[in-house]
Amino acid sequence: MADRLYINNHFTLNCKTAVVHTxxxxxxxxxxxxxxxxxxxxxxxxxxxxxxRDKPTVESGxxxxxxxxxEWLKDKIYHSFEALNADIKDxxxxxxxxxxxxxxxxRSSNFTALDKPALRxxxxxxxxxxxxxxxxxxPNNYHVYYDGFYYSVPYTLYKDSVTIHAYAKKIEIFNxxxxxxxxxxxxxxxxxxxxxINHMPANHRAIREFNQYDGTHYRYRASSIxxxxxxxxxxxxxxxxxxxxxxxxxxxxxxxxxxxxxxxxDNACKKALDLNSVTYTTLKNIxxxxxxKKPVNAEHSDADTPTPSHENLRVGEWE
Numbered sequence: 001m002a003d004r005l006y007i008n009n010h011f012t013l014n015c016k017t018a019v020v021h022t023x024x025x026x027x028x029x030x031x032x033x034x035x036x037x038x039x040x041x042x043x044x045x046x047x048x049x050x051x052x053r054d055k056p057t058v059e060s061g062x063x064x065x066x067x068x069x070x071e072w073l074k075d076k077i078y079h080s081f082e083a084l085n086a087d088i089k090d091x092x093x094x095x096x097x098x099x100x101x102x103x104x105x106x107r108s109s110n111f112t113a114l115d116k117p118a119l120r121x122x123x124x125x126x127x128x129x130x131x132x133x134x135x136x137x138x139p140n141n142y143h144v145y146y147d148g149f150y151y152s153v154p155y156t157l158y159k160d161s162v163t164i165h166a167y168a169k170k171i172e173i174f175n176x177x178x179x180x181x182x183x184x185x186x187x188x189x190x191x192x193x194x195x196x197i198n199h200m201p202a203n204h205r206a207i208r209e210f211n212q213y214d215g216t217h218y219r220y221r222a223s224s225i226x227x228x229x230x231x232x233x234x235x236x237x238x239x240x241x242x243x244x245x246x247x248x249x250x251x252x253x254x255x256x257x258x259x260x261x262x263x264x265x266d267n268a269c270k271k272a273l274d275l276n277s278v279t280y281t282t283l284k285n286i287x288x289x290x291x292x293k294k295p296v297n298a299e300h301s302d303a304d305t306p307t308p309s310h311e312n313l314r315v316g317e318w319e
Contacts, residue, residue, distance in 0.1 A: 129167070151184045157181065162176075219233055222234075232269035233253055253283065256283070268287050268292035
């Protein structure tokens, strides 16, 4: 308990969780320890060097209380921590009300008169302890390592230094300016890489998005364009020896809707289906040449028109 109240930057009996580097005039505090003090709005003041006169007083009080409690508990038997803690609480309350021997009042009255008026409400959220790990250089795959797993940072931080704050359930990563650049759920199992898509360069992002899509995705996207687009994509997927071979063509159908609109793409798919030519090239040519705006039979209407009579036409020769 004393280590939390006083920091000695000279003797090793105080834990290193408090002071990272000792210095007579400017000791460097552990980041998490410093943030704990800020969270609860208390000041951390290092004890006097070489001959600190603060810590022994605190420790002697803690030591006396421990001895006093253990002497009282030595012949008692408990079957649960709840029962033990209840008895300790009653015993400490009894001590707080006991009058001082050499001055007036009690621990309880002193608390009411001196400490209680100075108390501030606790913060809304409890402090979360975290471990700090500096990373000297972000590698070219923009993932930093912590405890068996790799967590992404923005690819623009390549070759920069970052600092990892590892909490019980999350990983925060900060740049050299102290700005948080990444936030991940901490991993304890599963895939070793935790990647946020916004951290990736554009070419990596496109590849990742493409690899995440399957036939179900393309059928769903095509159905949002229209019934004919769905039939076109479904035919593409089923006609391939392996479904993955048709993914790029299916992506093209979906992307055509951004350029030509859903109605034109759906009509073009219907025309391709009617022509029994369900391919990317056919669909592209239909849209490029505005053939989706014409009925299928319009291209062959001239074949149904009777040939006009003229001098070079031999009539009746094959009748």
